[in-house]
Amino acid sequence: MSLPKKVLAMGVLLIGLAPSSAQAEELQTGPVIEHVIIIVEQNHTFDSYFGTYPGVNGIPDGATSILYDGSVVAEAGQNNLSNGRLAALDAHQSGAMDGFVSAQDERGFNGELALVTRGRESAPVLWDLADEYVLFDNYYSSAFGGSLANTLHLFTGDDHGVTADSKDSLPALRTLEAPTVFDRLTDAGEDWKLYVGRLDEIDPEAVIAGEYDRLDTTTPSALYWAPMLGMPRFWTDPELRSGLVDQESFYRDASSGSLPSVSVIIPQPTDHPAGAGDQGLTRLQSLLNAAIKSPNWDTTAVFVVWDDWGGFQDHVAPPTGFGFRVPLLLISPYARTGYVSSTELDHTSILNFVVDQFDLESLTANQASSNTFDDAFTDQPRDDRRLATNVLLDPTPVGTLRQNQTTAVLYLVAFGIGTIALLALWRRPLPLLTGDSE
């Protein structure tokens, strides 16, 4: 081969190997997440919401469960279950996973309620979200027990020895110096907000003074659901204090496209089984819709997570160090469609995601070593953008495309017949039809 030909051949080869500008652009794209929203719901296991969802590690055949039809839930206040550490261990039965009913019965709760699972009929919004986005069926709470230990894992990467949801834990919370994800975000210059339902019911002075430790006071549940609220520095440090806002602010921020880098929402009503029926799910739907409607939506990832097991049964024995499985949904333009992820994850995985996304300093070894959500995202955003909506109102009636096209063809045929008849009769009018035959 002559030199010029070699040069030419090399040139062609190089051109062929080099990515085109379009290819290069494609290579550079990927999930562009600038806003992370974490909605913290309450007290359900995976099986209690998605145990019968198709294609997941759900309730095995033959296992006892009660499909929720509304009749099990009697009166408000009678629906709660024990979700403490001891109840969890009793239910766990060293991995036998057969103590859920007795654990409740022994503590004076309705053990039958622990067997309840919801289906598409009773949790349509959640199931629709699972159809559209990503559902995780191997996601675990981070500790046996209730909210506080688990939310500490979620926001700090460890429970730091605080295992009980009781007033006994509040002093330790007040003096906890371990950094939270919000400290890390602040240090990194990333904005964040903790949107709390009924924030105005928390008295900062009472938190600072430890008044909620006293038995003669009622502790707002939000202190267990968002432990930062029980830390005085979040009320006294102006920078941290500015991040504590009521959940109504979320609607305004979402609507105006001014969502911070990280939003954590502790909604009210929440879907705690002791709460107000399905109002918690309605609130969740409302919050999700606000996020989906937001101008920030194109670069947003929403994690809807349930903090602890709530006393409900789950058939999967958790790996060592984890609590029972709880539901997790990922909703984002970059979330895969109708995908069930079985990657082993826990609350610290969400924390790890935030740390990784915003290049924060790691909080704990747990967090740093937790698995990630890589399989749940796609490189390209989806084309559609759909709200979690109720079908309580008939849509405007329309026909199907096939019906329309059939009608169109029928009309064209009719027009053709009429035209042909006209042309035929134009050339030779039929005497019988024209009245000229007699």
Next chain:
Amino acid sequence: MTSNLLDDDMALALADLLLGPMPTQAPAKEPEPQREPAPEPEPLPLTIDIVVIPDPPPEVVEVPDDEFRSESSRWRRLPGMHGVLFALTIAVGLVLRVVNLNAVGLNSDEAVYAGQGGSLLGVSDLNEHFSIFRAHPLLLQFVSGSVFHITGPSDHAIRLVVAVIFGLGSVVATYRLATLLYDRSIGLAAAALLAVLPYHVIISRQVLVDVPMAFFAILGVTAAYKAVKVDDRRHLYLAFFWFALAAISKEVAVLLVPMLMAWLITGPPKIKIRRLVGPSLVFAAIAVPFPLTRLISQPGNASQFFLWQFTRDPNHSPDYFARVILQFSGWSFLGLLLVGVAILGARRSSADQLVLWWIGLFGLFFQFWPTKLFPYLFLILPAMAIAAALAATRLVDATTSVLRMRRARPSRALGTVVGALVVSLIISSGGIVLAGPAAELDGFGDFDIEVQTFAGSREFSEWAYDNTPDNSRFVTIGPSLGNILRFYGRRDSVALSVSTDPAKRNPAYVPLANPNLAMRQMSVHYIVWDAYSADRSAFYNSRLRDFARKLGGEIVFSVYADGERIVSVNGPAPDGADVRIVVWDVPGAGTTTGGSRQEGIS
């Protein structure tokens, strides 16, 4: 001075000139039907009622009548000034119909027809937003869908097609009809009036079913008159073919058939009804599939539409159409029209009766039909223009017969009179055309005409398309804005004013039995207020704003106009500007936390 000129003889001459020959005489410029010698040996009959007419070979009919022959040849070679004036008429008519055509987006009815077209022929995803079965048949929708197949769902493209082919086509067709009925001068005057009448200009710039209906009606009437005039029954087939196309444009055109029959019975030499059997079959073949497919595919919907149409409450006072004509055609035209109708009634020639039946039958029908909408008169406007042109001609003839003593030239006088009227109408039409979005504010408000859609509705809908989730649902004051939203924004909507009573509701719309609940349960996601609908319903205007306030709606879009044009889209309110559209994002689930107080649980 004038009174001295009008002595008795002159008055008689004037009356004669105004009315033309009396009915007992042969109509002026309308010779008895006769045929030229043809290859057939039999002489052709003067009447067509009882004599069997042999099938003429096609070549015979090509030149059956002197006048028609001259008309058709005239068509090919318009002489001198007449041709120039005709060309000028068409040019002005074209300009008035296309300038600033798309300054404002489609209005509600236009959006429905355009959307149905896309739905019918599978353009884009319009089938997900528009049912093909609504109030009217689907010819225009077929045209829309066909155009969209080439251009995509383009509002400008379909408006151009309708304005030029059907709107301006009506002007040309009216010239041809009036020339056939009377003479070229009347044809030109009628075409000139129609070309510049604000009412005709306004409507033919819109994608409305009335426009093709009127176009095909003119063609049908022309063919029917030709069938009698040249004694060629084949034109009856053609007439019914055009009538069928008119009827599948808008169902009220079915009345063209009884109109024609009434004219055939009372007007020209009697004609056997049996002669209409064949043409009726052509009509039926084309027109029947619409009601048939509708009854088969959506029987419930069809009966509900029927119920709704026939139980609607009157929406306007009896003087509505008179005010429409006066407002959008002017005193001069109205005066000429009345004089023209009087002349037609006094003379009652065959051509006169056809024009009278056209105006009379449809005029009475529209007058007594409980629902009165702005475009209804469009169907009879060509006949009105012909009557007015006839009046103008006769008035000028009468006047110049007086002035002839002073060497006046009738043609120039006619041109001057009609020209002055046309120029004044051009100024009116031009003002409306150039005003664009502002036109509805300046005098249109009383007429509920929806001809200039509420400014900003297209911008709002396009914003919704770009910025709201695909399955978002909007609530509006009335359903009109929702139709525009569906076309441009591909978003569903419901309206507060839609009745929950099926008998009082357009079945195309979904009622909101409990709007508060629907919004709180997130079946509805945005609230839209528009100035146009707010002006029409103070009650629902108030309700809608209350919902936005109670549900904690956040304003996410707005349009402001200063009366002339849109001055701000989704920006701050400029000084002195009027707000036209506001959109609130409603979170649903209420703005209060609700539920029981939860303390001490985890």
